[in-house]
Amino acid sequence: MAINWFKYSSPASFYSLAGKMIPIFVFVALILLAAGLYVGFFVAPTDFQQGEAYRIIFIHVPAAWMSMFLYVVMAFWAGIGLAFNTRLSSMLATAIAPTGAMFTFIALWTGALWGKPMWGTWWVWDARLTSELILFFLYIGFMSLQAAIDDPRRADKAGAIIALVGVVNIPIIYFSVQWWNTLHQGASVSINQAPAMASTMLTGMLIMVLASWMYSIAVILKRTRIIILERESHTAWVAELQKKGVM
Amino acid sequence: MFMWMIKRDLLLAMRRQSDVLTTLFFFIIVVSLFPLSVGPEMNMLRTMAPGVVWVAALLASMLSLGRMFSNDYLDGTLEQMLLSPQSLSFLVLGKALAHWLVTGVPLVLMAPVLGIQYDLPVEALFVLTAALLLGTPVLSLIGAIGAALTLGLRGGGVLVSLLVLPLYIPVLIFGAGAVEANMAGVGFDAHLSLIGAFLLVSLVFAPWAAASSLRVSLE
Numbered sequence: 001m002a003i004n005w006f007k008y009s010s011p012a013s014f015y016s017l018a019g020k021m022i023p024i025f026v027f028v029a030l031i032l033l034a035a036g037l038y039v040g041f042f043v044a045p046t047d048f049q050q051g052e053a054y055r056i057i058f059i060h061v062p063a064a065w066m067s068m069f070l071y072v073v074m075a076f077w078a079g080i081g082l083a084f085n086t087r088l089s090s091m092l093a094t095a096i097a098p099t100g101a102m103f104t105f106i107a108l109w110t111g112a113l114w115g116k117p118m119w120g121t122w123w124v125w126d127a128r129l130t131s132e133l134i135l136f137f138l139y140i141g142f143m144s145l146q147a148a149i150d151d152p153r154r155a156d157k158a159g160a161i162i163a164l165v166g167v168v169n170i171p172i173i174y175f176s177v178q179w180w181n182t183l184h185q186g187a188s189v190s191i192n193q194a195p196a197m198a199s200t201m202l203t204g205m206l207i208m209v210l211a212s213w214m215y216s217i218a219v220i221l222k223r224t225r226i227i228i229l230e231r232e233s234h235t236a237w238v239a240e241l242q243k244k245g246v247m
Numbered sequence: 248m249f250m251w252m253i254k255r256d257l258l259l260a261m262r263r264q265s266d267v268l269t270t271l272f273f274f275i276i277v278v279s280l281f282p283l284s285v286g287p288e289m290n291m292l293r294t295m296a297p298g299v300v301w302v303a304a305l306l307a308s309m310l311s312l313g314r315m316f317s318n319d320y321l322d323g324t325l326e327q328m329l330l331s332p333q334s335l336s337f338l339v340l341g342k343a344l345a346h347w348l349v350t351g352v353p354l355v356l357m358a359p360v361l362g363i364q365y366d367l368p369v370e371a372l373f374v375l376t377a378a379l380l381l382g383t384p385v386l387s388l389i390g391a392i393g394a395a396l397t398l399g400l401r402g403g404g405v406l407v408s409l410l411v412l413p414l415y416i417p418v419l420i421f422g423a424g425a426v427e428a429n430m431a432g433v434g435f436d437a438h439l440s441l442i443g444a445f446l447l448v449s450l451v452f453a454p455w456a457a458a459s460s461l462r463v464s465l466e
Contacts, residue, residue: 141409145410161392161456162410165414166413168452176421180421
């Protein structure tokens with residue numbers, strides 16, 4: 001039997017598939033979140049250097065990882081949409097951007113909260129902090145470009161180009177900032193020499209990473225569904241959904 | 248065709264000299280504002296000079312990006328260019344180079360004078376000029392992508408700054424870094440080599456990306 005690999009690249013079939021998948025991902029995300037927070041707050045030992053304040057790591061690190069990962073995923077789908085003219089890929093890219101920007105913001109915010117008790121300052125011009133900030137700018141640029149364009153097809157393609165240009169630039173920006181930082185010899189503190197972590201800390205962090213992963217998938221699918229409804233509102237199948245009242 | 252493009256854009260710019268002069272005076276005014284805001288302490292000004300000049304150059308180059316395509320877009324010339332059998336990337340490269348000749352080169356020529364205002368040593372003035380000479384074409388090339396993407400959009404001028412400024416950061420870091428390294432007595436060739444590398448990479452990729460952006464914007 002030949003499998004139709006492209007069945008779910010049609011917005012109509014993806015819409016119903018996503019509808020079935022969202023509850024599963026929400027459920028898994030909630031379980032993992034509860035488990036991760038439990039491990040993080042009750043099981044993991046107090047750090048001998050940083051005391052209790054280190055526990056923000058369970059939010060901070062997953063958010064920072066997701067922020068970078070989601071940008072690459074977003075650029076990937078935007079690029080696929082640009083190259084093969086598949087509508088759904090571009091919708092997915094558009095749906096990923098706000099979640100990615102949110103995680104970038106959380107990473108910056110919790111980083112500042114962590115920096116204050118540890119380093120005595122909210123912000124240092126450390127290479128990682130600076131490149132995370134620039135990543136936030138790139139997300140904002142992508143979203144505001146798409147928001148400024150009325151025609152959705154043009155918005156998709158223009159967004160794809162700026163996302164791909166951004167992806168090419170991310171390594172350049174990262175290394176520039178890193179070299180700039182070492183040239184300045186400024187940052188007296190660095191996150192690089194984190195002490196070896198207790199295994200329960202690591203477990204808690206990894207559970208939280210999985211939880212944010214599941215959360216992202218659920219939210220992105222939901223947002224994609226909304227974008228599909230908006231853009232396909234002229235089609236027969238959406239009209240039928242409306243008639244049935246299942247939207 | 249490529250040379251024709253540059254000649255044509257230069258001719259158009261010469262017919263409207265006020266545009267060129269506005270950008271240049273913007274650059275001069277921004278640089279002159281800093282001593283007024285932070286005080287005339289010479290030691291501080293000397294350390295700030297490379298960064299201030301570079302940031303002002305970034306802003307000046309970015310402000311004039313709107314003109315790169317918009318006039319041709321409004322009178323329909325741009326559509327004719329898209330239809331022409333010539334490679335669009337080459338035409339875009341021509342336009343970006345013309346933009347650099349009109350806005351970048353005056354900045355480069357003006358920079359040493361502004362550097363003197365900030366009491367930079369002579370050698371640092373040379374490094375600043377060399378770094379700007381290598382770096383400003385990169386700004387025009389990357390800027391072409393942003394200008395092409397925001398063509399004909401409402402609020403395009405502000406939007407282009409959001410898109411383009413984060414991409415300018417590497418040039419800014421190494422451009423200002425070259426002068427600082429020179430003043431600190433460290434070698435500056437590595438900085439200039441890196442800006443040169445940015446220039447080569449953007450010469451290859453930026454016209455292509457800007458050309459596809461133009462196709463998206465005009466379809």
